[in-house]
Amino acid sequence: MQAPLNPExxxxxxAVVGPANRxxxxxxxxxxxxxxxxxxxxxxxxxxxxxxxxxxxxxxHAEADAMAAGADDILSHAARFDTLAEAVADxxxxxxxxxxxxxxxxxxxxxxxxxxxxxxxxxxxGEVALVFGRERTGLDNxxxxxxxxxxxxxxxxxxxxxxxxxxxxxxxxELRLALLGEGDTASAAIAPVNPAAVPHAELEGFFGQLAxxxxxxDFHKGRAPESAMRKLRRLFxxxxxxxKEVRLLRGILADAQRMARLAGARNAG
Amino acid sequence: MQAPLNPExxxxxxAVVGPANRxxxxxxxxxxxxxxxxxxxxxxxxxxxxxxxxxxxxxxHAEADAMAAGADDILSHAARFDTLAEAVADxxxxxxxxxxxxxxxxxxxxxxxxxxxxxxxxxxxGEVALVFGRERTGLDNxxxxxxxxxxxxxxxxxxxxxxxxxxxxxxxxELRLALLGEGDTASAAIAPVNPAAVPHAELEGFFGQLAxxxxxxDFHKGRAPESAMRKLRRLFxxxxxxxKEVRLLRGILADAQRMARLAGARNAG
Numbered sequence: 001m002q003a004p005l006n007p008e009x010x011x012x013x014x015a016v017v018g019p020a021n022r023x024x025x026x027x028x029x030x031x032x033x034x035x036x037x038x039x040x041x042x043x044x045x046x047x048x049x050x051x052x053x054x055x056x057x058x059x060x061h062a063e064a065d066a067m068a069a070g071a072d073d074i075l076s077h078a079a080r081f082d083t084l085a086e087a088v089a090d091x092x093x094x095x096x097x098x099x100x101x102x103x104x105x106x107x108x109x110x111x112x113x114x115x116x117x118x119x120x121x122x123x124x125x126g127e128v129a130l131v132f133g134r135e136r137t138g139l140d141n142x143x144x145x146x147x148x149x150x151x152x153x154x155x156x157x158x159x160x161x162x163x164x165x166x167x168x169x170x171x172x173x174e175l176r177l178a179l180l181g182e183g184d185t186a187s188a189a190i191a192p193v194n195p196a197a198v199p200h201a202e203l204e205g206f207f208g209q210l211a212x213x214x215x216x217x218d219f220h221k222g223r224a225p226e227s228a229m230r231k232l233r234r235l236f237x238x239x240x241x242x243x244k245e246v247r248l249l250r251g252i253l254a255d256a257q258r259m260a261r262l263a264g265a266r267n268a269g
Numbered sequence: 270m271q272a273p274l275n276p277e278x279x280x281x282x283x284a285v286v287g288p289a290n291r292x293x294x295x296x297x298x299x300x301x302x303x304x305x306x307x308x309x310x311x312x313x314x315x316x317x318x319x320x321x322x323x324x325x326x327x328x329x330h331a332e333a334d335a336m337a338a339g340a341d342d343i344l345s346h347a348a349r350f351d352t353l354a355e356a357v358a359d360x361x362x363x364x365x366x367x368x369x370x371x372x373x374x375x376x377x378x379x380x381x382x383x384x385x386x387x388x389x390x391x392x393x394x395g396e397v398a399l400v401f402g403r404e405r406t407g408l409d410n411x412x413x414x415x416x417x418x419x420x421x422x423x424x425x426x427x428x429x430x431x432x433x434x435x436x437x438x439x440x441x442x443e444l445r446l447a448l449l450g451e452g453d454t455a456s457a458a459i460a461p462v463n464p465a466a467v468p469h470a471e472l473e474g475f476f477g478q479l480a481x482x483x484x485x486x487d488f489h490k491g492r493a494p495e496s497a498m499r500k501l502r503r504l505f506x507x508x509x510x511x512x513k514e515v516r517l518l519r520g521i522l523a524d525a526q527r528m529a530r531l532a533g534a535r536n537a538g
Binding site for chain 2: 041163
């Protein structure tokens, strides 16, 4: 994905920033420093900023800085602890992103539901942690017992090894939607095909000229004009034409009418 | 995220696999081969498997293989084209993941709604493409004009540069939720504008005749034809023309061309 995704909009609102201040992403025993950098970039793109590292194997590290791209501020402000217990000591809600586990009985949430819970808790003033385990072995039993629930990304059962930063990206994305209040709405469902479409009434002039033009170029050849016009109306109403498009199409019709006049004059003459 | 996410569950069901076979992830002009590998891993974890590469700068490449981890089968089966037009020629729905753009008027969908649309189309038997542009510069205008809608990940306005593979991961995740029936329920509401729309390639003949007609009726009057044709392409691609509509419109063009010939004959005579 390239450059600014929405350059025109300013910065996030207090409604987003407030709860975001109480959301922390916790990486436990991360093996590859590059993953710490990628995770930092992932959370920053989603408007989060609190990264907590528990006993990282190599940090700080050049690979972490390289992968963080513009998110090095997240790395430099990352809190660091020796144990997960210390990292989440002040949290009201701790969610562990992990494989389904029979080792420890934990309620399992989908990322979307986890994000909704995290947002609700953070909006109510509680500290919330989303915890990600080691690349290979995940979270150990003792760590899982610190979690109020497990979060499970519904991956392909035949190939479920999400990269650590990819998992952080998915959860951070769901957190962002929750922060933006877009958790489960479907606004685009009712969005018009063309937001700049002219009102229906303004199409009538165009349809009138279209009908005249079809006559002029002898399109119907004896057939009833209604059926073709009905299909064309449906087509252009569905499209949602804007002012410029109506002008463009009417310009084309005008030239077709002109040609028909010239041709007619010839036949007459 | 580590090891098997849900070891107990078997493989995906036909309900997931069927539509997934009609969903392709298209990467255009990717600069870093590592991103191609990471994207392959991302789509495989989400149960997708069709990767299409348009003019990659370096591929095949050791970095791609390294980042693909266990997803090298996705890379070895990746289709390859010189242009996006060829890569989506048989698609009924083409969604471009891009920055908000004022350059080209495109309906903008959120990832969740885009996934619902893509799933609805694929479940109905249509070929669907999700298109990702170059790391820095994204998709150019000509490429955007091949898209029925733009997909926008609502990133942090102050730091919106998602890594390419991260963007692929987010969209693939939403596609997976839609395939699993856990996405938005609004899929019907945002199904393609015209479910019976012909594939892209079949529009080309119409666009060709439209361009000829504009010349014949002297619509351009010295102006460069490109701008008008670009607007008209956008309009009709957005509309989603079906077979009957293409025939109807081409019939109208044929009569306009006939009139122009008669008129020309007159001027000549």
